[in-house]
Amino acid sequence: MSSLCSNHGHCGFCYITVVRIGNNVRMGAASINTASSTPSSPDVDVAIVGAGFAGLYMLHRARQTGFTARVFERGGGVGGTWYWNRYPGARCDVPSLEYSYQFSDELQQEWEWSEKYATQPEILRYAEHVADRFNLRRDISFNTTVTSLQWNGDVWRVATQSSDDTDQHRQGVALTARFVVLATGCLSSANIPRFPDDHLFAGRTYHTGAWPHEGVDFTGQRVAVFGTGSSGIQSIPLIAKQAAHLTVMQRTPAYSIPARNQQLSPEYVADIKANYAEFRRKNSLTRAALGGDTPTGPHGACEVSEDERRAALEARWQKGGLLFLGAFNDALTNPESNRLIADFVRDKIRSTVHDPDTARKLTPDSIIGCKRLCVDTEYYDTFNRPNVSLIDLREQPVERFTAKGIVVQNAAGTSHDESSTSGSSRRVEHEFDSIVFATGFDAMTGAISKIDITGRDGRTLSDAWSAGPVNYLGLSVHGFPNLFTITGPGSPSVLTNMIVSIQHHVEWIADCISWMKVNHSPTIEADADAQDRWVQHVNTVAGMTLYQSCSSWYLGTNVPGKPRVFMPLPGFPAYAQTCADIAHDGYRGFHT
Numbered sequence: 001m002s003s004l005c006s007n008h009g010h011c012g013f014c015y016i017t018v019v020r021i022g023n024n025v026r027m028g029a030a031s032i033n034t035a036s037s038t039p040s041s042p043d044v045d046v047a048i049v050g051a052g053f054a055g056l057y058m059l060h061r062a063r064q065t066g067f068t069a070r071v072f073e074r075g076g077g078v079g080g081t082w083y084w085n086r087y088p089g090a091r092c093d094v095p096s097l098e099y100s101y102q103f104s105d106e107l108q109q110e111w112e113w114s115e116k117y118a119t120q121p122e123i124l125r126y127a128e129h130v131a132d133r134f135n136l137r138r139d140i141s142f143n144t145t146v147t148s149l150q151w152n153g154d155v156w157r158v159a160t161q162s163s164d165d166t167d168q169h170r171q172g173v174a175l176t177a178r179f180v181v182l183a184t185g186c187l188s189s190a191n192i193p194r195f196p197d198d199h200l201f202a203g204r205t206y207h208t209g210a211w212p213h214e215g216v217d218f219t220g221q222r223v224a225v226f227g228t229g230s231s232g233i234q235s236i237p238l239i240a241k242q243a244a245h246l247t248v249m250q251r252t253p254a255y256s257i258p259a260r261n262q263q264l265s266p267e268y269v270a271d272i273k274a275n276y277a278e279f280r281r282k283n284s285l286t287r288a289a290l291g292g293d294t295p296t297g298p299h300g301a302c303e304v305s306e307d308e309r310r311a312a313l314e315a316r317w318q319k320g321g322l323l324f325l326g327a328f329n330d331a332l333t334n335p336e337s338n339r340l341i342a343d344f345v346r347d348k349i350r351s352t353v354h355d356p357d358t359a360r361k362l363t364p365d366s367i368i369g370c371k372r373l374c375v376d377t378e379y380y381d382t383f384n385r386p387n388v389s390l391i392d393l394r395e396q397p398v399e400r401f402t403a404k405g406i407v408v409q410n411a412a413g414t415s416h417d418e419s420s421t422s423g424s425s426r427r428v429e430h431e432f433d434s435i436v437f438a439t440g441f442d443a444m445t446g447a448i449s450k451i452d453i454t455g456r457d458g459r460t461l462s463d464a465w466s467a468g469p470v471n472y473l474g475l476s477v478h479g480f481p482n483l484f485t486i487t488g489p490g491s492p493s494v495l496t497n498m499i500v501s502i503q504h505h506v507e508w509i510a511d512c513i514s515w516m517k518v519n520h521s522p523t524i525e526a527d528a529d530a531q532d533r534w535v536q537h538v539n540t541v542a543g544m545t546l547y548q549s550c551s552s553w554y555l556g557t558n559v560p561g562k563p564r565v566f567m568p569l570p571g572f573p574a575y576a577q578t579c580a581d582i583a584h585d586g587y588r589g590f591h592t
């Protein structure tokens with residue numbers, strides 16, 4: 001294996017324990033909030049950005065394998081997604097018994113999930129339990145945003161900014177680290193669309209991904225919710241029950257499958273726990289690393305009679321959840337099969353929503369599953385409530401915001417008419433007390449691109465990714481030695497049960513740096529050719545599916561100006577096998 005980077009003559013890594021003394025993070029006797037560290041003796045082995053499920057496990061695993069590590073977290077606590085997304089109705093849509101770590105049998109045996117799909121508070125409690133159980137907090141700097149990462153030819157220099165003004169010692173803490181792991185989350189950088197005059201609105205605004213910790217009481221309020229993806233679909237039914245009136249502002253209708261959430265019975269849980277390892281193994285063999293007990297049907301949707309098709313789809317609809325799409329094995333590869341499956345859901349929407357015009361607006365005409373499938377509790381029924389109305393933004397685009405609300409164009413409605421039938425278009429001002437943006441995230445690359453990352457030869461990551469993200473295995477970028485991304489673009493990531501993908505990446509990275517230690521390899525970096533081939537592979541696999549046939553956050557089209565590139569790689573088992581083979585071959589495709 002060739003060496004791209006100069007070796008500065010030292011061998012192995014630095015294994016000095018970092019301890020927190022008062023407000024100072026200290027390394028032995030030398031404070032690390034200075035730039036005094038020599039390149040060859042990094043302050044820590046591994047700097048980890050983010051304390052969600054990825055960062056927490058990376059810290060634990062790094063320690064277990066004998067490395068020192070420090071985690072930097074923008075938020076005031078652990079949990080990542082589940083720390084920030086406290087909106088009403090927030091919960092997982094992968095069953096709780098699967099949406100949890102499997103690295104510790106003691107942990108998975110002792111933790112009790114109460115519902116099929118755990119709520120945000122319960123998942124946050126779980127993350128906090130993990131942090132306490134494995135004594136992780138002492139190596140986490142909270143309220144600390146990593147602002148820049150500079151490779152100096154030997155180590156990464158990490159610059160941070162603290163939001164805690166009272167703690168002078170944490171302002172701009174910088175440390176050096178042999179490795180950096182970006183555990184920054186795929187859905188952690190909020191996407192808030194801009195509208196003309198939006199600064200004028202005098203009411204309150206919220207983003208579901210940065211929800212106030214004290215909660216929001218919408219009682220008696222006129223509320224608008226922008227967005228009908230997963231967060232909108234989870235929150236709309238609950239906000240509707242509280243608000244005086246709820247107006248849903250919909251850009252694109254979504255397909256949503258009933259969750260059929262329920263309390264978990266002790267017998268069911270005991271059954272799973274008695275054989276948890278096998279349950280996990282079966283799940284990891286499925287394409288999305290979930291639902292091993294409900295395998296994908298053996299046929300294509302066009303290969304069976306209409307009666308059989310309807311029966312199979314009805315059974316999955318009654319069972320509820322994301323596995324609906326697994327009724328047939330060609331849902332995301334055969335457009336005709338997809339249409340038949342989508343027709344089934346479209347019929348369900350029409351038979352649920354009483355008002356035909358509202359049902360029409362709520363009925364998608366796109367490929368089902370092309371955008372992330374949603375899972376709901378009473379979403380479509382909510383539109384039968386007298387206090388809920390729907391504005392289809394394709395028919396009635398927002399013209400501007402006002403102090404009191406939102407003016408939409410081409411409205412057929414009559415209320416609050418601005419009498420502005422000027423020109424050919426009518427305008428209606430809708431008044432609101434609060435506006436909720438359930439508009440999702442700058443997915444997969446958003447949080448990474450907010451960090452100023454400079455790699456070898458002064459090349460920046462924003463430059464390397466200017467036409468869209470490129471990397472090798474979704475883990476490593478050519479030109480950026482010793483930098484790893486967890487669930488990065490180019491890996492199965494958001495197309496899977498993410499905790500499975502997170503755990504897989506963490507273990508691969510920990511094994512890799514352990515291998516480097518044993519082999520006295522100070523640096524590892526993706527080879528340019530291997531990276532090119534990987535990018536081609538991801539495109540080829542994605543091109544065999546229907547994923548690219550509609551605009552979605554998988555493609556980055558929800559963020560103005562973002563390059564249109566399909567980011568995740570479909571198919572967990574084949575991917576995991578490839579990663580294992582590459583490691584087995586002495587990290588084929590990497591320079592060390």
Ligand SMILES: Cc1cc2nc3c(=O)[nH]c(=O)nc-3n(C[C@H](O)[C@H](O)[C@H](O)COP(=O)(O)OP(=O)(O)OC[C@H]3O[C@@H](n4cnc5c(N)ncnc54)[C@H](O)[C@@H]3O)c2cc1C
Binds near residue numbers: 051075081099186231
């Ligand atoms: C509402 C919602 C529901 C979801 N439900 C599911 C589900 O049912 N199943 C599923 O598989 N996945 C689900 N996901 C995806 C979810 O994001 C992952 O499952 C998982 O929680 C991601 O963990 P993570 O640690 O990779 O990232 P995150 O949990 O996003 O954590 C990343 C952390 O990094 C921090 N950070 C980012 N940049 C910086 C920086 N520069 N400096 C310091 N800190 C930084 C952030 O503050 C954040 O706390 C859901 C996501 C959302 C938003």
